[in-house]
Amino acid sequence: MIRTSDRVNQLPGYPLAEIPAIKRRLLADGVDVIDMGAGDSDYPPPQPVIDALREALDDIRYHKYGFQQGLPEFRAACSAFVQHRFGHAFDPVKEILPLIGSKEGLSHLPLAVCNPGDVVLVPEPGYQAYIGGALLSGCEPRICGLRPENDFLLDWDSIPGDVLDRTGVVYLNYPNNPTAAVAPLEYLEKSVAICRKHGILLAYDNAYADITFDGYRAPSIFDVPGARNVAVEFLSLSKSYAMTGWRIGFAVGAAPLIGALKAVKSYVDTGPFLAIQKAGIVALERSEEFVAPIRAELGRRRDAGVAALRDAGFELESPKAAMYLWVPLPAGVASQPFATRAMLEHGAIVLPGAGFGPAGEGFFRVALTVSPERLVEGVERLGRALAGHSGGELARAP
Ligand SMILES: Cc1ncc(COP(=O)(O)O)c(C=O)c1O
Numbered sequence: 081m082i083r084t085s086d087r088v089n090q091l092p093g094y095p096l097a098e099i100p101a102i103k104r105r106l107l108a109d110g111v112d113v114i115d116m117g118a119g120d121s122d123y124p125p126p127q128p129v130i131d132a133l134r135e136a137l138d139d140i141r142y143h144k145y146g147f148q149q150g151l152p153e154f155r156a157a158c159s160a161f162v163q164h165r166f167g168h169a170f171d172p173v174k175e176i177l178p179l180i181g182s183k184e185g186l187s188h189l190p191l192a193v194c195n196p197g198d199v200v201l202v203p204e205p206g207y208q209a210y211i212g213g214a215l216l217s218g219c220e221p222r223i224c225g226l227r228p229e230n231d232f233l234l235d236w237d238s239i240p241g242d243v244l245d246r247t248g249v250v251y252l253n254y255p256n257n258p259t260a261a262v263a264p265l266e267y268l269e270k271s272v273a274i275c276r277k278h279g280i281l282l283a284y285d286n287a288y289a290d291i292t293f294d295g296y297r298a299p300s301i302f303d304v305p306g307a308r309n310v311a312v313e314f315l316s317l318s319k320s321y322a323m324t325g326w327r328i329g330f331a332v333g334a335a336p337l338i339g340a341l342k343a344v345k346s347y348v349d350t351g352p353f354l355a356i357q358k359a360g361i362v363a364l365e366r367s368e369e370f371v372a373p374i375r376a377e378l379g380r381r382r383d384a385g386v387a388a389l390r391d392a393g394f395e396l397e398s399p400k401a402a403m404y405l406w407v408p409l410p411a412g413v414a415s416q417p418f419a420t421r422a423m424l425e426h427g428a429i430v431l432p433g434a435g436f437g438p439a440g441e442g443f444f445r446v447a448l449t450v451s452p453e454r455l456v457e458g459v460e461r462l463g464r465a466l467a468g469h470s471g472g473e474l475a476r477a478p
Contacts, residue, residue: 090215092437094208099429106427114450114458117429119257119403121449123377125322125363126370132362136355146351148342150178154357158330161364162315165289166300174335177342180352182287182316182329185341187213188348189312190249192340193281194219198248203234205258205436205443207285210251219248225439228408232261236274244278253285255298258436258445259406260399262296268304275310281337282311287329288402290320290371293379296400302332312337319403320371321363328352328360378403384452388459392466405446409433413466415444422465428458 099117106113124130136142155172162176163169170176179185187209190200196218202210204223214221222243226232234252252271254263275282284301292298301311312333318324331341345351352360363370385405386398396407409415415432422428431447433440450458 087216087218091212092208099423102423103429106423111427113427113429114454114461115429116446116449116455116458117431119319119447119449120324121322121374121378121403122451123322123374125326126366128366129321129323129359129363129370133355133359136358139355142353142355142358144354146178146354146357148177148346148351150351151354151357151361154178154361155330157361157364158315158332161367162300162332165367166302168300168302170332171335175333175338177331177338177345178352178357179314179329179331179345180349181318181327182285182314182331183207183209184327184349185329185331185345186210186251186283186285186314187216188344189281189283189341190214190217190219192344193337194248199243199246201234201239201247201250201280203251203253203256204438205433205440206251207253207257208436211437214249222247223437223439226256226259226261227439232256232259233263233267234271236270241278244274244280247278247280249281249283250275251283251285252301253287255288255291255399255401257288257402258404258431258433258440258443260402260404262298262401265299265303268299268301268307272301272304272307272310276306280310282307284311284313286313287316288319289315290367291375291378291403292401293375293382294400298401308334312341317360317363320367320374322374323360323363326356326360328356378448380452381448381450381455385446385448385455385459388456389446389462392459392463403448405448406433406443407446408443410466411442415441418465419444421468422462425468426461426465428461428465430458430462 103113155176158176159170159172190213198219199222200214200219201224202221203226211221224234289298301307301313312331314331316329389396394407415434419430419432431445433443
């Protein structure tokens, strides 16, 4: 009999896993699908970045193993970006590590810094790589519910001191997926202070650092004095430059932490494709120029989506950041059957809150991945899907 490991058997189902196959089937049946599911927008990466990749492909040097060192120029560009964007200096060789997308680094982190049995604090609803990283490294995930009454901030006061003493890593992600919440600096200061007190490594997932609206600027965890001793930050090129499929991001932090993550990676991968690192330099060096139109487009989509949802009777605030709307369902409507009905009967794909863990129940997530016009149409379909649900009455009829 084929046996699989307890660690793998414990993994919860991945929320996005079945959707692509169902979407393909719907498209093959001629359904006009509006995909507001995965955080993967419909616009292309910046043309100069694509051109840089094309050029790199013609250079044999970029077809070789990169190993963990990668392209020194890419590390230098990461370091310069962090300096320019956040005002913090990090050594490109010892304090920066290229990643095959930030997900890879986030999920490998507990292997690098925890021992089996250590607690890993996992925010829920949240990005699934955190619980995956905890379980695959033999750690004990402790689910920390993010609740609207706490502005979706992880509630430190709800975690007993003895649990904090056994905790190796906490994941914090602001701007947040899926709730789109942002964290005030005072909250990050409190988090750093608690991590220092209990010897916890704070893994700060800043994948949406540059996807912000209305003049809001997302902080780095290193804006908090003393954070360098307890935190590592993960940055991604995926969302800021529409490069999700390229798989490129990087970790920033103190040399011993970066060294430990590098040691894990040296046994499991050989670094991001060098041609992609070469093109990534162009993205990072011209960051503001490339992110501004993406931010503006996502802002238009946010406004259209929020207005359409409110018109349909859903109640939600307009988020300051990230590329998601986290929408409460009427009491008594379960998110999974609602999302399934919306997809199968109305061709509108959104993610059920429960897919981000039980604490996400009662919500669904709309990704701003289609044009404002398509979002409005998608929301109309969601309203119809809800109307077909018993107990799905909204404040105003859709
Ligand atoms: C919160 C969060 N962190 C990290 C990632 C991963 O990004 P990357 O493409 O860099 O692996 C995502 C992707 O959706 C995300 O939502």
